[in-house]
Amino acid sequence: MKKTLLLLAFSVVAAVSDFKAQTNWDFGTWDNIAAVTAPVVKNNLGLVPGENVTTFGVVEGNTANFASNPDAEGFNATKRFKFGGGGFDTGMSNAVPTKRYIVFKVTGNSAVKIWYKNGGGGDRTLYLGNGSTVFTSKTASNSTDPLVLDYQYVGGATDLYIYGDQAINIYKIRATNVGTTVLGVSDVKKEMKANIFSSGNKVYVSNLESKNTQISVFNANGSLVKSASSSVDTNFEINNKGVYFVNLKSDAGVKSTKVLIK
Numbered sequence: 001m002k003k004t005l006l007l008l009a010f011s012v013v014a015a016v017s018d019f020k021a022q023t024n025w026d027f028g029t030w031d032n033i034a035a036v037t038a039p040v041v042k043n044n045l046g047l048v049p050g051e052n053v054t055t056f057g058v059v060e061g062n063t064a065n066f067a068s069n070p071d072a073e074g075f076n077a078t079k080r081f082k083f084g085g086g087g088f089d090t091g092m093s094n095a096v097p098t099k100r101y102i103v104f105k106v107t108g109n110s111a112v113k114i115w116y117k118n119g120g121g122g123d124r125t126l127y128l129g130n131g132s133t134v135f136t137s138k139t140a141s142n143s144t145d146p147l148v149l150d151y152q153y154v155g156g157a158t159d160l161y162i163y164g165d166q167a168i169n170i171y172k173i174r175a176t177n178v179g180t181t182v183l184g185v186s187d188v189k190k191e192m193k194a195n196i197f198s199s200g201n202k203v204y205v206s207n208l209e210s211k212n213t214q215i216s217v218f219n220a221n222g223s224l225v226k227s228a229s230s231s232v233d234t235n236f237e238i239n240n241k242g243v244y245f246v247n248l249k250s251d252a253g254v255k256s257t258k259v260l261i262k
Contacts, residue, residue: 023178028078033059050099055084066146077171087163101163105179119167192252198259206233210250
């Protein structure tokens with residue numbers, strides 16, 4: 001009997017401990033927001049619009065019943081957080097959000113759950129990653145289905161990023177082992193001053209501000225066709241004609257330019 005009571009007491013303490021370790025961001029409890037135009041932290045949730053973004057972070061009334069989704073725990077939403085667009089530029093890697101993203105710090109293993117909906121018609125994808133790697137993603141084909149993304153992060157302390165390829169509406173986020181989120185200069189990836197242009201079948205990159213600039217070239221279908229690293233002015237050939245996106249990334253920031261190969 002004593003052993004049973006001891007196990008029961010331990011279970012209750014463990015359950016209470018797990019509960020305390022959870023952080024819930026239910027946007028139904030937030031005041032309405034017209035838009036987030038500069039990086040801000042609210043309840044350890046970082047909201048980062050990137051540069052020249054004005055359609056991000058609108059919090060407004062929106063009733064959404066998630067009861068039809070068995071993973072939603074019967075959640076009923078009263079407000080939504082609107083991304084207002086994609087988290088990365090067309091042609092850039094979807095693993096590196098450069099604008100319109102949510103970020104929060106975890107101190108170790110974390111159970112993350114996101115209640116959300118597609119922000120419009122057609123396929124739209126929600127991503128969760130650490131800013132350089134996508135851990136998980138989920139694609140929705142319409143704006144009516146109530147969706148839930150679940151992910152068990154296993155690892156050390158890190159920042160977790162939430163963003164979409166297009167407009168996504170978030171209703172609630174839950175995570176365990178949440179730490180203190182501090183936004184710094186590096187959280188907003190500035191556009192570097194480098195020059196990118198093409199002539200014939202050659203692409204030229206000049207005026208690099210930082211060593212070890214990563215160069216990635218994507219075709220119009222989003223497939224990577226070339227990658228390199230350079231610290232000085234450089235040029236390279238692309239043999240197939242068409243439109244390409246040249247992406248640069250370094251400590252100086254990021255830049256994406258569309259070029260035409262003839």
